[in-house]
Amino acid sequence: MAATEQTTAPSPTSEVRDLVTRRVAQAYSAGFITDVESETIPIGLSEDVVRLISLRKNEPQWLLDWRLKAYRRWLKMDEPKWAHVNYEPIDYQSISYFSAPKSMKDRPKSLDEVDPKLLETYKKLGIPLREQEMLAGVVPQVAVDVVFDSVSVGTTFRKKLAEAGVIFCSISEAVHDHPEIVKKYLGSVVPFGDNYFAALNSAVFSDGSFVFIPKGVRCPMELSTYFRINERNTGQFERTLIVAEERSHVSYLEGCTAPQRDENQLHAAVVELVALDDAEIKYSTVQNWYPGDENGKGGIYNFVTKRGDCRGPRSKISWTQVETGSAITWKYPSCILRGDDSVGEFYSVALTHHRQQADTGTKMIHVGRNTRSTIVSKGIAAGHGQQSYRGLVRVLPSAHGARNHTQCDSLLIGDQCGAHTFPYTEIRNPTAILEHEATTSKIGDDQLFYCRSRGISEEDAVSMIVNGFCKQVFKELPMEFAVEAQKLLAVSLEGAVG
Amino acid sequence: MNEQTHMLDIDNLHAKVEDKDILKGLSLSLRPGEVHAIMGPNGSGKSTLAHVLAGREGYTVTQGGVKFRGQDLLAMEPEERAAAGVFLGFQYPVEIPGVTNLYFLKAALNAQRKSRGEKELDAADFLAYVKQRVKQMQMDPKMLHRGVNEGFSGGEKKRNEILQMLVLQPSMMILDETDSGLDIDALKVVADGINAMRGPTTATLLVTHYQRLLDHVQPDRVHVLADGRIVKSGGPELARELEEKGYAWLQPQKAA
Ligand SMILES: Nc1ncnc2c1ncn2[C@@H]1O[C@H](COP(=O)(O)OP(=O)(O)OP(=O)(O)O)[C@@H](O)[C@H]1O
Ligand SMILES: [Mg+2]
Numbered sequence: 001m002a003a004t005e006q007t008t009a010p011s012p013t014s015e016v017r018d019l020v021t022r023r024v025a026q027a028y029s030a031g032f033i034t035d036v037e038s039e040t041i042p043i044g045l046s047e048d049v050v051r052l053i054s055l056r057k058n059e060p061q062w063l064l065d066w067r068l069k070a071y072r073r074w075l076k077m078d079e080p081k082w083a084h085v086n087y088e089p090i091d092y093q094s095i096s097y098f099s100a101p102k103s104m105k106d107r108p109k110s111l112d113e114v115d116p117k118l119l120e121t122y123k124k125l126g127i128p129l130r131e132q133e134m135l136a137g138v139v140p141q142v143a144v145d146v147v148f149d150s151v152s153v154g155t156t157f158r159k160k161l162a163e164a165g166v167i168f169c170s171i172s173e174a175v176h177d178h179p180e181i182v183k184k185y186l187g188s189v190v191p192f193g194d195n196y197f198a199a200l201n202s203a204v205f206s207d208g209s210f211v212f213i214p215k216g217v218r219c220p221m222e223l224s225t226y227f228r229i230n231e232r233n234t235g236q237f238e239r240t241l242i243v244a245e246e247r248s249h250v251s252y253l254e255g256c257t258a259p260q261r262d263e264n265q266l267h268a269a270v271v272e273l274v275a276l277d278d279a280e281i282k283y284s285t286v287q288n289w290y291p292g293d294e295n296g297k298g299g300i301y302n303f304v305t306k307r308g309d310c311r312g313p314r315s316k317i318s319w320t321q322v323e324t325g326s327a328i329t330w331k332y333p334s335c336i337l338r339g340d341d342s343v344g345e346f347y348s349v350a351l352t353h354h355r356q357q358a359d360t361g362t363k364m365i366h367v368g369r370n371t372r373s374t375i376v377s378k379g380i381a382a383g384h385g386q387q388s389y390r391g392l393v394r395v396l397p398s399a400h401g402a403r404n405h406t407q408c409d410s411l412l413i414g415d416q417c418g419a420h421t422f423p424y425t426e427i428r429n430p431t432a433i434l435e436h437e438a439t440t441s442k443i444g445d446d447q448l449f450y451c452r453s454r455g456i457s458e459e460d461a462v463s464m465i466v467n468g469f470c471k472q473v474f475k476e477l478p479m480e481f482a483v484e485a486q487k488l489l490a491v492s493l494e495g496a497v498g
Numbered sequence: 499m500n501e502q503t504h505m506l507d508i509d510n511l512h513a514k515v516e517d518k519d520i521l522k523g524l525s526l527s528l529r530p531g532e533v534h535a536i537m538g539p540n541g542s543g544k545s546t547l548a549h550v551l552a553g554r555e556g557y558t559v560t561q562g563g564v565k566f567r568g569q570d571l572l573a574m575e576p577e578e579r580a581a582a583g584v585f586l587g588f589q590y591p592v593e594i595p596g597v598t599n600l601y602f603l604k605a606a607l608n609a610q611r612k613s614r615g616e617k618e619l620d621a622a623d624f625l626a627y628v629k630q631r632v633k634q635m636q637m638d639p640k641m642l643h644r645g646v647n648e649g650f651s652g653g654e655k656k657r658n659e660i661l662q663m664l665v666l667q668p669s670m671m672i673l674d675e676t677d678s679g680l681d682i683d684a685l686k687v688v689a690d691g692i693n694a695m696r697g698p699t700t701a702t703l704l705v706t707h708y709q710r711l712l713d714h715v716q717p718d719r720v721h722v723l724a725d726g727r728i729v730k731s732g733g734p735e736l737a738r739e740l741e742e743k744g745y746a747w748l749q750p751q752k753a754a
Contacts (some may be wrong), residue, residue: 133671449552449592452575453552453553453576453579453588454608454609454666455610455613457605460605464594465594467596467597468594468597
């Protein structure tokens with residue numbers, strides 16, 4: 001059964017339209033380019049390139065074989081066309097599949113060995129790696145792994161985490177240092193042939209984060225990875241794997257930025273989460289890849305496969321995402337609720353402005369008994385932005401007593417944008433209880449005037465109204481990041497809306 | 499007339515909405531310390547006047563002008579008018595889901611203070627300040643944590659307008675049918691709120707249909723607005739006369 005609801009913006013209202021058109025161009029504040037010497041392999045994709053990547057990373061044979069299987073599968077697959085997005089065909093032969101800052105060739109052993117220019121880059125982005133370690137104990141502790149183009153440049157707080165038994169490092173390191181865990185779980189949630197972009201990622205993935213929380217451990221701090229694309233004509237294909245053993249708990253956040261460039265860049269990541277019995281994984285994303293300019297030139301194509309497997313009973317996986325960047329977002333963080341009484345959650349804010357397009361949502365696959373899922377999706381469209389929620393709730397015959405609650409709200413700013421909702425359900429157990437609510441509203445002239453008549457500027461009024469709309473999702477983010485997300489939204493709206 | 503003695507000076511104001519002339523030569527002046535009531539039939543232009551004074555877009559002034567403390571009010575943006583001390587109590591207050599009353603009030607007050615070059619209030623000081631006003635309006639402090647007017651009853655919304663007024667401490671208040679939809683007790687609370695703002699440096703323009711508000715808030719002058727202009731002005735007794743006779747006797751041109 002598939003239901004489709006489509007809503008386009010109601011008729012224009014003068015004040016809002018003015019707001020949108022008045023201030024179009026605004027600098028993307030993360031749009032600078034870092035001048036580091038990079039080693040980028042020539043553009044193009046072939047078996048040799050896959051072998052070269054594996055060789056560069058000094059990988060074991062099993063991983064190379066896995067990559068090659070994925071590559072061969074990918075060759076036989078077609079790019080998906082069902083998403084509600086439009087873009088020129090991607091020329092996969094014009095992309096370079098590996099780029100590393102030269103100074104990273106001999107991987108640094110600690111932050112002291114990291115190129116100061118890279119540290120400076122992260123500082124500019126508001127991620128002061130070094131200070132963070134020094135200030136430990138003063139500011140809330142967040143361990144950070146940073147991935148610059150294709151490689152991880154450093155992970156903080158390793159020692160403290162190691163004391164707790166937590167492994168937090170780049171996936172490349174994990175392949176060498178913890179091969180048995182990686183081999184066991186890599187591809188176990190998102191198989192290499194899962195979909196077109198996942199297959200591509202499996203063939204060419206460069207780096208990403210690896211997290212392992214052993215039995216009974218509550219990770220002592222937030223874990224976070226910042227991804228940055230710097231080089232021109234490179235794609236970023238990171239791979240993240242998080243394994244939470246029985247009764248463990250972890251909260252993980254990823255942030256993403258890229259320089260402002262005229263051409264589109266491809267980002268095709270895969271994230272796999274595994275939660276064993278009674279484990280809980282909270283995965284938050286603040287995605288701010290370069291969205292392109294107001295005419296739709298440039299920007300990141302963000303085609304991502306994220307899936308969590310609630311493998312054990314009473315396990316819980318919660319996805320929270322704030323998606324403000326990228327020219328195109330194609331992303332459906334999903335939960336497979338395999339264990340009895342397991343819980344899946346998806347909280348999403350997606351904002352599209354100018355020519356941005358987002359087709360995002362989630363899949364909740366109920367397998368175990370009494371599994372529960374919650375979906376809260378908040379879509380904001382401004383300018384010519386296009387926004388689609390696409391969600392699937394599937395209840396298998398084994399899933400006695402499954403429950404889902406879905407809430408999908410769209411907020412339109414101006415009259416050129418669109419919001420669409422595509423909720424699909426497949427129910428094969430009659431005891432399932434599903435609820436679905438959907439609303440579409442727009443920021444009205446009356447709301448703006450009301451705020452202004454109280455002394456609040458129109459710009460602040462717009463961001464206040466939007467933040468109010470997103471509140472349910474923001475409260476799911478770790479405190480520090482909720483503040484960051486609010487600011488990000490305000491900035492995106494400044495350029496994009498008010 | 500000397501500008502300086504006037505709080506608000508509306509002179510021969512003509513305004514239209516979407517090519518429809520609504521205000522057709524309206525003149526009215528308030529001195530500091532005064533409360534004036536405006537009454538008049540539905541559709542005569544009372545809310546239009548209120549919106550023009552607060553600076554709502556879409557209302558075009560075609561002739562005449564408005565001075566606020568000698569300043570050209572119409573040249574100012576709505577938020578500048580607010581910071582300068584103009585407050586509009588809406589006939590139909592607007593809902594802003596997800597934005598708490600507390601947050602909204604703080605954002606408004608601090609935006610105004612900032613624009614006046616005053617120090618912004620910190621969270622603790624502000625909370626104490628607001629709680630005081632909430633008590634004054636006999637409202638449940640829990641409403642501070644609800645969305646602005648979100649799901650409020652008609653009467654609660656009106657009470658909330660007066661709360662905002664007490665928090666923002668404006669000098670020129672334009673209250674558009676704040677008394678409509680209030681129960682008897684609420685009317686008294688709202689009237690007390692309005693009276694509390696009365697003083698030698700403030701002025702109030704009360705738009706109302708009923709004498710009952712004016713029983714609690716004694717106006718200095720009462721005006722009748724009909725078909726876009728003031729057709730009659732008088733003392734408090736005019737309101738009582740209107741309550742008895744209606745408006746027809748004042749508009750021979752319409753009755754004919
Ligand atoms: N956007 C608009 N387009 C066309 N006509 C409008 C618009 N807004 C107001 N009007 C008209 O202007 C006239 C004055 O309206 P206004 O709201 O000022 O009346 P009012 O005196 O406040 O009435 P009430 O006592 O019912 O509140 C009405 O005839 C109304 O229909
Ligand atoms: Mg009215």
